[in-house]
Amino acid sequence: MALPWARPAAAQSSDVYMCKGADGVPEYRNGNPGNSKDCKRLNLPDVVTVPGSRAGGAPSGGKSAAATSPTSFPRVDSATQKSRDSERRTVLETELQTEEARLAGLRAEYNNGEPERQGGERNYQKYLDRVARLRDDITRSEANVASLRRELSGLKD
Known part of the structure; x- marks a missing residue:
């Protein structure tokens, strides 16, 4: 049929x-x-x-595609994985410290929205452009710090 x-x-x-x-x-x-x-x-x-697969997304064999990995898939022993995790944590912590230092410098330069005028900013619009750029840089840096902290919190100890 x-x-x-x-x-x-x-x-x-x-x-x-x-x-x-x-x-x-x-x-x-x-x-x-x-x-x-x-x-x-x-x-x-x-x-x-041509009609798509069934609503459940499972292949017609009835087995889930994510149930097992092939036997030829490379395995990593736990010591190697712990070493990699430790290295990753170190890299992320270093990036976090660098980004926090950058953020502190940007905030100091921003001076609560009233940074010191520089010699090349005789035109007031140039000053306003630099203030807006500093505000954007601070927002971006804050987002980077939050992202790095979130990624660090997700790592296994």
Whole structure:
């Protein structure tokens, strides 16, 4: 017995016409082109649709794809993994310290929204641009610090 969803099905199709629009731009229309004289019927191949997998997403064999890894998949012993985790923690802590130092420097320069004017900022707009850039840099640095702390909190001890 053939299953109706196991074979491709031709989609419902209608005639497609290419017409010249008012400004000369081509327009594509389904079905009847209407009263337009500048329309040509396009000879397009039939559209074929293939149904997707079942709603559960499981293959037809009934086994879950993520249940087991192949036997040829490389394994890492626990000592090597602990070494890698320790190295990763060290790198993240170093990045966090660097980013916190950068953030402290930016906040000191920002001076609560009133940084010292520099010699090249005779034009007040240049000063305002630098203040806005400092504010954006502080926001970005705060987000980086939060992200690094979140990543460090997720590491295994």
